[in-house]
Amino acid sequence: MINQISFFKPDSVIQACEILARENNSLPVAGGTDLIVKIRNGMFPQTTAFVDLSSLPLRFIRETDGQIEIGSGCTMTEVIENPLVCKHFPTLTKAASTVGALQIRNLATIGGNSANSSPAGDTIPAMFALEASIKIRSKSGLRTVKIDQFFTGPGKNVLQRGEIIESFLLPKRETRGVFLKLGERKAHAISKINLALATWTESGKAKFRVAMGSVAPTVIRAPEVEKLLESSSQPFSDEVIAEAASLATKAARPISDVRSSQAYRKQMAGVLMKRAMNAF
Amino acid sequence: MNKPELIRISFKLNEKTVEAQVSPEMTVLEMLRRIFRLNAAKEGCGKGECGACTVLLNNQPINSCLKLAASLTCSDAILTVEGLENNALMKHVQQAFVDEGAVQCGFCIPGMALSSYHLLKTCQKPDAHQIKQALSGNICRCTGYMKIEAAVKKAADTRSK
Numbered sequence: 261m262i263n264q265i266s267f268f269k270p271d272s273v274i275q276a277c278e279i280l281a282r283e284n285n286s287l288p289v290a291g292g293t294d295l296i297v298k299i300r301n302g303m304f305p306q307t308t309a310f311v312d313l314s315s316l317p318l319r320f321i322r323e324t325d326g327q328i329e330i331g332s333g334c335t336m337t338e339v340i341e342n343p344l345v346c347k348h349f350p351t352l353t354k355a356a357s358t359v360g361a362l363q364i365r366n367l368a369t370i371g372g373n374s375a376n377s378s379p380a381g382d383t384i385p386a387m388f389a390l391e392a393s394i395k396i397r398s399k400s401g402l403r404t405v406k407i408d409q410f411f412t413g414p415g416k417n418v419l420q421r422g423e424i425i426e427s428f429l430l431p432k433r434e435t436r437g438v439f440l441k442l443g444e445r446k447a448h449a450i451s452k453i454n455l456a457l458a459t460w461t462e463s464g465k466a467k468f469r470v471a472m473g474s475v476a477p478t479v480i481r482a483p484e485v486e487k488l489l490e491s492s493s494q495p496f497s498d499e500v501i502a503e504a505a506s507l508a509t510k511a512a513r514p515i516s517d518v519r520s521s522q523a524y525r526k527q528m529a530g531v532l533m534k535r536a537m538n539a540f
Numbered sequence: 541m542n543k544p545e546l547i548r549i550s551f552k553l554n555e556k557t558v559e560a561q562v563s564p565e566m567t568v569l570e571m572l573r574r575i576f577r578l579n580a581a582k583e584g585c586g587k588g589e590c591g592a593c594t595v596l597l598n599n600q601p602i603n604s605c606l607k608l609a610a611s612l613t614c615s616d617a618i619l620t621v622e623g624l625e626n627n628a629l630m631k632h633v634q635q636a637f638v639d640e641g642a643v644q645c646g647f648c649i650p651g652m653a654l655s656s657y658h659l660l661k662t663c664q665k666p667d668a669h670q671i672k673q674a675l676s677g678n679i680c681r682c683t684g685y686m687k688i689e690a691a692v693k694k695a696a697d698t699r700s701k
């Protein structure tokens with residue numbers, strides 16, 4: 261299948277970064293749920309080394325000044341079961357619980373979901389809606405990138421060779437929210453389109469964030485919808501809900517691919533928006 | 541080309557500490573079947589979709605076709621159906637599958653049994669929805685699932701505390 265691959269089990273995050281920087285064509289492996297399938301499909305024939313992240317201290321969820329930090333190595337199950345996340349970020353809890361089946365969620369990591377950068381990655385719209393930043397580690401230090409600056413295209417992001425996602429930083433606030441997705445079938449299908457909504461109160465005012473996946477080359481926010489919701493009084497009238505749905509449809513600029521056509525995705529953006537408002 | 545590098549690993553397999561030498565791209569499933577000759581876990585799809593390869597890693601069900609064997613460490617414990625041969629709860633689950641006629645070709649059954657075992661271990665009285673959820677990562681091409689769900693329900697209803 262593949263020839264001449266080395267396997268590294270680094271002792272520290274820094275050491276992992278050093279190996280990744282040094283070894284040409286080396287790949288970090290977290291849960292392996294995207295990577296192993298891709299390698300099976302012959303996608304990385306030139307790979308020379310795996311750098312295993314799974315035993316590194318990247319599996320933590322903690323509070324740091326005004327923020328909640330989620331280590332990239334947390335599995336979906338660990339995120340779902342975490343009370344801090346559940347209390348502050350139900351949108352993320354819900355998104356993570358739609359990823360695959362239990363056997364997948366016990367392996368798949370939150371860092372791998374963003375690093376893989378699929379436009380259909382389910383935790384990504386939730387991270388957008390919660391205004392997350394990504395802490396990126398390399399042997400020479402740390403940098404932090406806002407989630408909306410991280411993705412550059414389908415499967416593409418700003419990570420350079422030798423850099424790994426260390427954690428996600430989410431502003432600590434109590435939010436409410438919804439995550440919805442449409443797939444081929446009900447159980448465990450990759451999203452044809454997904455939508456995350458988060459809301460919280462800031463200086464007495466309701467804030468709304470809405471993000472959609474698979475309706476553009478990367479996940480996008482729908483600022484027009486957010487503005488509408490922030491300027492309308494609650495509970496929302498049917499007119500506001502209909503307007504939000506139509507703005508979501510306008511914001512979507514999807515591609516057609518094997519999973520779905522462009523027209524279908526555009527229309528479904530509106531349908532999901534409406535469902536999100538009613539679910540909320 | 542020279543021989544692929546082998547990685548020496550040590551971990552707990554069915555409650556015994558074991559060692560193995562594995563190639564970098566070998567999955568836990570391949571290791572179980574080829575090195576340890578434990579053939580209960582099966583390869584259905586090899587890509588995380590069917591659950592025939594389900595094993596417990598540190599008491600959690602995973603798709604062993606997606607986990608690299610080389611990543612196992614001495615704090616990891618793998619449990620397969622073979623390791624639960626004398627386990628009362630597993631025997632009870634297996635008996636319920638037999639009683640309900642929930643087994644046809646049997647290919648999916650080791651995975652189904654492990655997912656059911658894990659559910660009953662973590663939930664005293666699962667309802668129909670919880671049973672469906674717990675088995676939703678396991679595909680069966682024979683039974684149509686009704687009898688499997690009935691078997692899990694029966695196992696839950698009839699177990700001695």
Ligand SMILES: Cc1cc2nc3c(=O)[nH]c(=O)nc-3n(C[C@H](O)[C@H](O)[C@H](O)COP(=O)(O)OP(=O)(O)OC[C@H]3O[C@@H](n4cnc5c(N)ncnc54)[C@H](O)[C@@H]3O)c2cc1C
Binds near residue numbers: 290364369376
């Ligand atoms: C059957 C099946 C069902 C699935 N269902 C869903 C679903 O419903 N929703 C969904 O969103 N996804 C789904 N996935 C995709 C996958 O499970 C997720 O994207 C998962 O979060 C990937 O995490 P991982 O730890 O397994 O990543 P890996 O496979 O280990 O890595 C993925 C990529 O990211 C890189 N990487 C991993 N960690 C880091 C890091 N910390 N820093 C830098 N790079 C890193 C790797 O080099 C690799 O390129 C599914 C996959 C399968 C096989």
Ligand code: FES
Binds near residue numbers: 584587590
């Ligand atoms: S063989 Fe692993 S999920 Fe199908």
Ligand code: FES
Binds near residue numbers: 642643645646647679
């Ligand atoms: S009994 Fe044949 S696949 Fe389930």
